[in-house]
Amino acid sequence: MISVSKLLCGLDAESDGLRYDAADDSTEPQITEERQRRPVVVWNTTKRCNLYCEHCYAAADQTGAPGELSTAEGTALIDDLADFGVPVVLFSGGEPLVREDLTELVAYAADAGVRPVLSTNGTLLTRERARALKEAGLQYAGVSVDGLPERNDRIRGEDGAFDAAVRGIEACLDVGLKTGLRYTITEHNVDDLAGVVDLLVDVGVDRFCFYHLDYGGRGADIADVDLAPEATRQAVTDLCDLTREYHDAGEEIETLLVGNYADAGYLVEYADRELGTDRARLIRRHLERNGGDPTGERIADVDPVGNVHLTQFWQGYSPGNVRDRSFGAIWTDESNPLLAGLRDREERLTGACADCAYRDVCRGGSRLRALSAHGDPFAPDPKCYLTDAERAGAEAMRRIGGAEHRTGESSAD
Incomplete structure (x- = not known):
């Protein structure tokens, strides 16, 4: 995740230590005081879901796996994750609220010292359910809304899904559970982005996570409606402008971009253009600490039947199953060539x-998009929208500074 509000507006957040190793500079209580050394783990607790979303990376349905x-x-999995030092477990699905034991699992994670958070479509959240989850120790609920009512309901395959999700958000906010929006941007809903933000700010939401489409599950089936690079660039620009407008008006909303680390380079360029070189230089330092795309390193996934994945979107490949080996043993086994390659990818990247x-x-x-588009996990991400001049970076690097220039090397070498 890349925090637009942190980088462009200086908004402190509880993840500053985890994401940027900047806990000492933050005014917010921190998830952890230092940048994460172990992955955040997404646990797809079930493949069952009451909706049928067109972009679902887990290809969830009503029957489950x-x-x-x-x-x-x-x-036992939670104990395993706690022993390995995992800082956060994200309960996801399918729809995790269809599991009757979800509250029990959340409480177990909280007691084990693994921060429990939730990804949900929100339609099954009542005030009673939200209160029980909060009392069990749930720290955050991310509710997926993918447009204003008509578009959202078409994308999610169910009339009334938008209204039900908003009721779920309101139920969480009513019981004091921190709640945010999750929004996957495609051609089908990009025009609703600002409207959804405006509406949910009025509801009381102050955290917005915007996901680029990754080509996993049913997401691969709709790659043809993914935004083209120039449209992606415009959407990111609009989100940056919108974030700044809200902050200038005194609304401290937190906005994040997920799933396309071309955003990192673009935020430096945007800041250099709109906010000046000093701000761009600070943003670059934060992003260097963040470390770029986390696949196979700072994010992991466990699917409903225990298979470990290199990111939640890459469900088609697994280096092992937690029923056979501990999560830690699987994650640290660099005899796996793909796992080892991803952790040393800089020397394997090709093309631009x-x-x-x-x-x-x-x-x-995204290494998954590269694999999907080119058949090679180290090929260029087709979603990169930086210009050739920005990729070359000579002028910006002279002004802003970068890792290559601080070590005396040329970015063109």
Whole structure:
């Protein structure tokens, strides 16, 4: 995740230590005081869902997957994650609220010292359910809304899904549970982005996570409606402008971009253009600490039947199953060539990524999109929207400074 509000507006957040190793500079209580050393783990607790979203990376449906982890296996997984030092477990799905034991699992994670958060479509959240989850120790609920009512309901395959999700958001806010929006941007809903933000700010939401489409699950089936690079660039520009407008008006909304680390390079360029070189230089330092695309390093996924994945979107490949080996043993086994390669990807990146001035803050972007588009996990991400001049970076690097220039090397070498 890249925090637009932190980088452009200086808004402190509880993840500053986790994401930027900047806990000492933040006024907010921190998830952790230092940049994460272990991955955040998304646990797809079930493949079952009451909706049928067109972009669902888990390809969820109403029947679920045979052999999903039981309550006992789930608590054993949480113990495993706690022993490995995982800072956060994100309960996801499918729709995690269809599991009757979700509150029990959340409480178990909280007691084990693993911060529990939730990703949900929100339609099953009542005030009673939200209160129980909060009392169990849930720290945050991210509710997926993908447009204003007509577009959202078409994308999510259910009339009334928008209104039900907003009721779920209101239920969380009523019981004091921190709640935010999750929004996957495609051609189908990009025009609703500002309207959804305006509406939910009025409801009381102050955290907005905007996801680029990754080509996993049903997301791969709609790659043809993914935004083209220039349209992506415009959407990111609009989000940056919108964030600044809200902050200038005194609304401290938190906005984040997820799933395309070309955003990192672009935010430096945007700041240099709109806010000046000093701000751009500070943003670049934060992004260097953040470390670029986290696939196979700072993000991991466990699917409903226990398979480990390199990111929640890359469900088609697994280096192992937690029923056979501990999560830690799977995650640290660099005899796996793909896992090892992703952790040393800078020397494997090809094409435009190989010589990009922002390689150290992007690290090639989505390896899943590269694989989907080119059949090579180290090929360029087709969603990169930086210009050739920005990738070359000579002028910006002279003004802003970067890893290459501070070590005396040329970004063009």
